[in-house]
Amino acid sequence: MLLSEKMEETSFSSAEKNVIHYILTDYTKIEDTTVKEIAEKTFVHPSTLIRVAKKLGFHGWNDFKAAFLKEQYYLHNHFVETDANVPFQENDGILAIAQKIASLEQATISDTLSLLEHKELQKATELLYQSKQIKIFTSNANLLISQDFALKMRRIKKQTSAAETIGEHVYEAYSTDENTCILMISYTGENEMLKRILPILKQQGATIIALTGIGDNTLARFSDSHLRLATREKLYSKIGSYTTSTSISYLLDILYSTVFAKNYQKNMAHLIAIGEEYDDRTSTSPVMHESNPPKIQVTDAIMPN
Numbered sequence: 001m002l003l004s005e006k007m008e009e010t011s012f013s014s015a016e017k018n019v020i021h022y023i024l025t026d027y028t029k030i031e032d033t034t035v036k037e038i039a040e041k042t043f044v045h046p047s048t049l050i051r052v053a054k055k056l057g058f059h060g061w062n063d064f065k066a067a068f069l070k071e072q073y074y075l076h077n078h079f080v081e082t083d084a085n086v087p088f089q090e091n092d093g094i095l096a097i098a099q100k101i102a103s104l105e106q107a108t109i110s111d112t113l114s115l116l117e118h119k120e121l122q123k124a125t126e127l128l129y130q131s132k133q134i135k136i137f138t139s140n141a142n143l144l145i146s147q148d149f150a151l152k153m154r155r156i157k158k159q160t161s162a163a164e165t166i167g168e169h170v171y172e173a174y175s176t177d178e179n180t181c182i183l184m185i186s187y188t189g190e191n192e193m194l195k196r197i198l199p200i201l202k203q204q205g206a207t208i209i210a211l212t213g214i215g216d217n218t219l220a221r222f223s224d225s226h227l228r229l230a231t232r233e234k235l236y237s238k239i240g241s242y243t244t245s246t247s248i249s250y251l252l253d254i255l256y257s258t259v260f261a262k263n264y265q266k267n268m269a270h271l272i273a274i275g276e277e278y279d280d281r282t283s284t285s286p287v288m289h290e291s292n293p294p295k296i297q298v299t300d301a302i303m304p305n
Contacts, residue, residue: 002071002075002214002215002231003056003067003071003215003216004024004071004075005215006056006215006216007020007056010055012052015042015044015045016044016051018044019038019042019048019049020052022038022042023038027072030065030068030069035049035050035061052064053065071214071215074115074231082104082107084104084230084232084233085233085237085238085239086239087100087103087104087242088100088101101242104242104243104246105242105246108230108242108243108246108250111232111243111247112229112246112250112251113250115214115229116254120225121254123224124209124255125258125259125262127181127224127225128181128255128259129262130181131158131180131181131207132159132179133159133160133176133179133180134159134180134181134182135163135172135183136150136161136163136182136183137162137163137172137173137184137185137194138162138184138186138191138194139186139191139193141245142185142186142244145245145248145252146248146252147162149252150162153256156260156263156267156270169196169197170196170200172197173201174200177205178204178205178206180204180206180207181207181208182201182208183209183211184198184208184211184223185211185212185248186210186211186217186219187212187213187229187231187233188213188235189213189218190217190218191219195218198218198219198222207224208223208224208225209223209224209225209226209227209255210222211227211252212226212228213228213230213231214228214229215231227251229244229247230244230246230247275290276290
């Protein structure tokens with residue numbers, strides 16, 4: 001849940017509502033303003049601001065102010081020209097649609113990158129790298145995206161799988177241990193199935209990386225590392241989950257790449273050696289040509305008479 005949403009849903013006194021109205025009207029007004037100055041402008045006692053912050057889950061006004069400004073800057077400084085929910089209109093031509101989707105996906109990647117924090121990415125990379133087993137828990141279209149990540153990870157000898165069978169997630173959760181790293185992917189961070197298995201995973205000792213939208217949510221709160229998805233889409237009033245899918249795919253590509261880089265030379269040599277031995281694809285395009293053609297094993301079964 002976004003802080004701005006939480007502020008609208010929380011019960012406040014009349015004096016506290018004056019403060020909320022003031023900061024929601026124009027968030028930039030509080031950036032360089034002291035508690036005393038805001039109190040004077042909203043006709044309340046300075047302690048009222050502290051109460052507002054604590055009702056919203058913060059230790060004090062400065063903690064709340066920093067989190068609120070960070071959220072507002074994110075929401076107001078990206079996607080200025082692109083509607084993530086309705087990126088094209090009914091009368092747009094096919095090339096106009098193509099251009100708008102390209103712009104949307106480029107903006108989504110930039111948006112997701114802006115949310116990355118070095119500390120969280122480093123921790124997620126280490127959790128994946130140190131684990132003996134990686135399991136992905138997600139749902140719907142996110143499952144299809146995660147399967148590509150699992151395939152790439154298995155190619156560099158990281159045992160990775162996605163829990164796919166409906167009704168088996170609890171059993172999958174109980175099959176984890178302290179050597180298992182879990183990837184939980186949910187735009188809202190409140191997926192009921194994922195919340196159900198969360199205490200099981202904790203009990204088993206597994207580590208958890210959560211990929212969710214910004215704001216406070218259950219998965220982020222109980223994860224060991226939290227990577228944030230571009231948060232622009234409504235739940236269902238949209239043409240498609242363009243930004244969510246692109247953001248998930250981008251973050252998973254980053255995680256694969258950072259784990260790959262931990263043993264860069266070894267992993268590169270491993271992939272090339274297998275490709276040279278078994279990849280028998282051909283192409284007329286010089287761009288795709290390999291300097292060393294793959295070795296093709298010819299067996300008696302396919303030898304001409």
